[in-house]
Amino acid sequence: MTEQELHDRAEANVAFYRHILTYVIINLGLFALDYYNNAKIDWAYFALFGWGIGLLSHFLQIKSFAMFSVEKEKERLRNKNR
Numbered sequence: 001m002t003e004q005e006l007h008d009r010a011e012a013n014v015a016f017y018r019h020i021l022t023y024v025i026i027n028l029g030l031f032a033l034d035y036y037n038n039a040k041i042d043w044a045y046f047a048l049f050g051w052g053i054g055l056l057s058h059f060l061q062i063k064s065f066a067m068f069s070v071e072k073e074k075e076r077l078r079n080k081n082r
Contacts, residue, residue, distance in 0.1 A: 009062075012061075012062045013062060016058055016059065016062050019055060019058055020055065023051055023052075023055050026047075026051075027044070027047060027048050027051070030044045030047050030048075031044045031048075
């Protein structure tokens, strides 16, 4: 793996961690706001689940889709045939 590829992967991971932190902070605020308004939670789940789908797709993009990379498959086959 080249230095540029390592740098790109590190940037993608850091962006994902920031996404998680933002997700947690904002959703905690939304739940607090929802509870503060009427002493029960009515609508905050919609943001949690909707944004959760986006967070899941971000996770799959940086972690799982590497298995669909032609370059990664070539490298795996080279290492297997050694």
